[in-house]
Amino acid sequence: MRHILSILLENEPGALSRVVGLFSARGYNIDSLSVATTEDTTMSRMTIVTHGSDDIIEQITKQLNKLIEVVKVVDITEGNHIERELMLVKVRASGKDRDEMKRMADIFRGRILDVTDKSYTIELTGNSDKLDAFIAAIEPGTILETVRTGASGIGRGERILKI
Amino acid sequence: MSQTITGAEIVVRCLAEEKVDFVFGYPGGAVLNIYDEIFKQDKFKHVLVRHEQAAVHAADAYSRSSQRIGVCLVTSGPGVTNAVTGIATAYMDSIPMVILSGQVPTAYIGQDAFQECDTVGITRPCVKHNFLVKDVRDLASTIKKAFYIASTGRPGPVLVDIPKDVTINSCKFEYPETISMRSYNPAGKGHSGQIKKAVQLLLDAKRPMIYTGGGVVLNDAAPQLTKLVRLLGAPVTNTLMGLGGYPATDPQYLGMPGMHGTFEANQAMQDCDVLLAVGARFDDRVIGNPGHFFREGRKIIHIDIDPSSISKRVKVDVPIVGYVRDVLDEMIAQVQATDKRPDAAALKAWWTRIKEWQSRNCLKYKASDELIKPQFVVEKLYEITGGDAIVTSDVGQHQMWAAQYYKFDKPRRWINSGGLGTMGVGLPYAMGVQLANPDATVACITGEASIQMCIQELSTCKQYHIPVKIINLNNRYLGMVRQWQEFFYGNRHAESYMNALPDFVKLAEAYGHHGIKVEKPGDVEGALREAFKHKEKLYFLDFITDQTENVFPMVPGGKGLTEMILAEDL
Numbered sequence: 043m044r045h046i047l048s049i050l051l052e053n054e055p056g057a058l059s060r061v062v063g064l065f066s067a068r069g070y071n072i073d074s075l076s077v078a079t080t081e082d083t084t085m086s087r088m089t090i091v092t093h094g095s096d097d098i099i100e101q102i103t104k105q106l107n108k109l110i111e112v113v114k115v116v117d118i119t120e121g122n123h124i125e126r127e128l129m130l131v132k133v134r135a136s137g138k139d140r141d142e143m144k145r146m147a148d149i150f151r152g153r154i155l156d157v158t159d160k161s162y163t164i165e166l167t168g169n170s171d172k173l174d175a176f177i178a179a180i181e182p183g184t185i186l187e188t189v190r191t192g193a194s195g196i197g198r199g200e201r202i203l204k205i
Numbered sequence: 206m207s208q209t210i211t212g213a214e215i216v217v218r219c220l221a222e223e224k225v226d227f228v229f230g231y232p233g234g235a236v237l238n239i240y241d242e243i244f245k246q247d248k249f250k251h252v253l254v255r256h257e258q259a260a261v262h263a264a265d266a267y268s269r270s271s272q273r274i275g276v277c278l279v280t281s282g283p284g285v286t287n288a289v290t291g292i293a294t295a296y297m298d299s300i301p302m303v304i305l306s307g308q309v310p311t312a313y314i315g316q317d318a319f320q321e322c323d324t325v326g327i328t329r330p331c332v333k334h335n336f337l338v339k340d341v342r343d344l345a346s347t348i349k350k351a352f353y354i355a356s357t358g359r360p361g362p363v364l365v366d367i368p369k370d371v372t373i374n375s376c377k378f379e380y381p382e383t384i385s386m387r388s389y390n391p392a393g394k395g396h397s398g399q400i401k402k403a404v405q406l407l408l409d410a411k412r413p414m415i416y417t418g419g420g421v422v423l424n425d426a427a428p429q430l431t432k433l434v435r436l437l438g439a440p441v442t443n444t445l446m447g448l449g450g451y452p453a454t455d456p457q458y459l460g461m462p463g464m465h466g467t468f469e470a471n472q473a474m475q476d477c478d479v480l481l482a483v484g485a486r487f488d489d490r491v492i493g494n495p496g497h498f499f500r501e502g503r504k505i506i507h508i509d510i511d512p513s514s515i516s517k518r519v520k521v522d523v524p525i526v527g528y529v530r531d532v533l534d535e536m537i538a539q540v541q542a543t544d545k546r547p548d549a550a551a552l553k554a555w556w557t558r559i560k561e562w563q564s565r566n567c568l569k570y571k572a573s574d575e576l577i578k579p580q581f582v583v584e585k586l587y588e589i590t591g592g593d594a595i596v597t598s599d600v601g602q603h604q605m606w607a608a609q610y611y612k613f614d615k616p617r618r619w620i621n622s623g624g625l626g627t628m629g630v631g632l633p634y635a636m637g638v639q640l641a642n643p644d645a646t647v648a649c650i651t652g653e654a655s656i657q658m659c660i661q662e663l664s665t666c667k668q669y670h671i672p673v674k675i676i677n678l679n680n681r682y683l684g685m686v687r688q689w690q691e692f693f694y695g696n697r698h699a700e701s702y703m704n705a706l707p708d709f710v711k712l713a714e715a716y717g718h719h720g721i722k723v724e725k726p727g728d729v730e731g732a733l734r735e736a737f738k739h740k741e742k743l744y745f746l747d748f749i750t751d752q753t754e755n756v757f758p759m760v761p762g763g764k765g766l767t768e769m770i771l772a773e774d775l
């Protein structure tokens with residue numbers, strides 16, 4: 043099962059490597075990871091997308107909580123939540139592909155950020171499935187380059203992760 | 206105007222504030238300022254080891270054998286890398302200690318400077334936490350945090366890496382009285398509702414079993430454990446790390462569980478209907494194959510301060526997160542508050558079965574008039590020290606025989622490396638123990654291979670007059686390896702034979718100590734008596750033992766607990 047873990051941690055040098063080191067040392071998976079400081083600059087928020095059985099996810103959560111710099115860990119997939127990821131994709135856009143590519147970007151509510159006579163650079167946001175779907179929908183040969191941020195997530199409504 | 210002092214002085218002042226009485230260490234460029242301050246002070250003694258690994262082991266054993274925190278000090282680069290084995294050893298057994306390491310000056314970090322290594326990176330996976338102090342103004346509070354983190358919650362080693370310029374720079378010295386960290390709040394007393402459930406289960410049990418580990422020793426909860434076990438009338442077993450948590454000579458004690466545990470302890474672990482685990486972590490050496498260990502209907506209660514120890518290897522029915530001592534106190538109070546009593550008839554039937562298992566006498570070995578049996582040496586040691594020694598051990602067959610045949614009635618008397626299984630700990634452990642317990646009788650049970658991994662510490666023992674007694678069970682083999690080769694590798698002894706052994710007696714003498722070589726069973730007792738008569742001297746007793754002896758019972762790797770090989774089966 044896929045899980046999204048939201049982690050509040052001290053914004054200190056080395057804190058990130060403790061988290062990453064934990065995953066590699068114990069053989070857990072990181073599907074994606076994104077991290078930045080929060081409105082309180084002494085604290086960072088990290089989103090890790092991982093997968094594993096319930097037992098493994100329970101151990102991951104416990105092990106994360108054990109790290110001295112980790113303040114809080116929540117598995118946001120346990121309840122209603124919103125998930126977004128940003129992707130920038132540079133595609134070949136010449137000849138008859140050019141119109142088709144514009145149309146696909148529109149269908150996926152993408153924005154074209156940069157244009158040359160041979161290419162488009164498209165910005166897409168959505169949950170990770172949607173970004174995967176876009177990649178699957180366009181002709182593979184047209185993709186020149188992609189970059190994704192990894193998912194970040196937040197609980198819906200009153201579900202708040204704060205200290 | 207308040208006075209400022211240098212970082213090096215701050216280090217020394219902090220250690221004094223923590224009432225440290227020994228620092229085990231080895232100097233080098235990055236820590237010279239600290240050493241200069243150590244030279245000028247008289248609050249604590251510094252013990253100069255002969256290898257940094259031994260400094261960490263000695264500080265670790267200082268912790269294990271007392272209720273205080275061991276401290277060691279090493280220089281940057283090779284000083285730290287030499288210390289890593291010691292740190293990992295302490296980490297695996299959850300031992301509270303503080304390691305101070307020198308680092309190249311902050312401006313040089315990352316430039317492949319002389320004796321630079323990424324200490325925080327190298328040690329990260331084997332410490333509870335570590336710090337790099339970049340500003341002298343953070344030094345005192347960081348050292349305070351290190352002691353606090355090391356000793357609270359699930360204990361463990363904490364390392365503070367101190368660049369050389371930080372030891373030179375000055376600031377005002379203020380040692381914080383208390384520490385509060387928003388990201389670190391170890392759990393407290395344990396959930397009352399869960400404790401109640403546990404007590405109910407135990408009082409309803411027909412075949413209760415109590416399995417306790419290092420957590421009881423670390424938390425000094427032996428009196429509470431003993432009281433609860435007696436109230437419940439249940440059998441009890443202590444892991445290798447938990448020996449002495451319950452008196453080994455008590456009739457309710459079944460011996461150690463696990464790979465080299467007793468027949469009765471393993472059978473009872475498997476066949477009980479309620480298992481209470483106290484500060485023990487269901488290690489693979491204890492439960493064998495987890496699939497085989499699982500029993501339909503058996504209820505498991507698990508008390509541990511570390512939530513990640515619970516349901517890690519074995520699914521638990523009643524988890525209780527809290528300090529062992531507090532939880533046991535409350536369990537005792539609850540048992541005493543209810544009218545309900547354990548089911549006497551069921552207990553009687555349970556004990557009848559246990560006595561049958563005990564009658565197999567699984568620790569019996571063939572005595573010999575010709576060859577010295579290693580078990581016999583440990584039994585004699587027990588007799589001659591009145592069971593009152595603090596025993597350290599190395600790793601191998603001799604470690605198992607020590608655990609099986611020396612009966613520990615009190616905690617903190619059995620000092621060994623269980624989790625990492627580090628050969629070489631025995632002698633430095635004995636040093637740390639003796640310094641923490643100057644009046645105690647200290648014996649180091651070792652093998653001819655293990656002892657050579659830190660033999661240089663005989664020199665430290667000479668310098669500081671550390672009169673430990675070394676009991677070398679010399680089988681001229683990496684015995685534990687040879688045993689596995691005999692059982693599982695067609696008896697092919699690939700590199701498990703030690704030829705070209707030194708003359709240990711001469712070696713001990715070369716270091717300024719005394720040695721006796723013992724080759725006949727009839728001489729064992731005399732040699733032991735001679736050695737222990739000399740309270741102020743280090744004796745190296747080299748017992749030439751039966752080379753073919755194996756450790757029994759044995760649960761082969763991957764097998765279930767009740768699939769033991771007993772000596773009588775062969």
Ligand SMILES: Cc1cc2nc3c(=O)[nH]c(=O)nc-3n(C[C@H](O)[C@H](O)[C@H](O)COP(=O)(O)OP(=O)(O)OC[C@H]3O[C@@H](n4cnc5c(N)ncnc54)[C@H](O)[C@@H]3O)c2cc1C
Nearest residue numbers: 418419420424445446463464465484486510529623624626
């Ligand atoms: C050659 C060899 C053979 C071995 N054979 C055996 C064997 O046959 N039998 C055996 O038992 N072991 C054996 N071991 C040791 C084994 O590898 C483990 O080290 C040992 O079993 C672990 O002991 P433990 O479960 O008590 O856990 P420990 O490692 O002592 O862990 C302590 C547990 O208590 C918890 N804890 C700590 N403090 C507190 C507190 N204040 N309150 C609550 N909880 C706390 C910790 O979180 C942890 O979960 C062998 C080792 C070697 C090297």
Ligand SMILES: Cc1ncc(C[n+]2csc(CCOP(=O)(O)OP(=O)(O)O)c2C)c(N)n1
Nearest residue numbers: 601602603626628652653654655683684685
């Ligand atoms: C540092 C280290 N290296 C290797 C091992 C693997 N090992 C475990 S026991 C053992 C043999 C120990 O021999 P000895 O000290 O003579 O003890 P014996 O088993 O013969 O009693 C070895 C090599 C280990 N535990 N530690």
Ligand SMILES: [Mg+2]
Nearest residue numbers: 652653682684
């Ligand atoms: Mg040997």
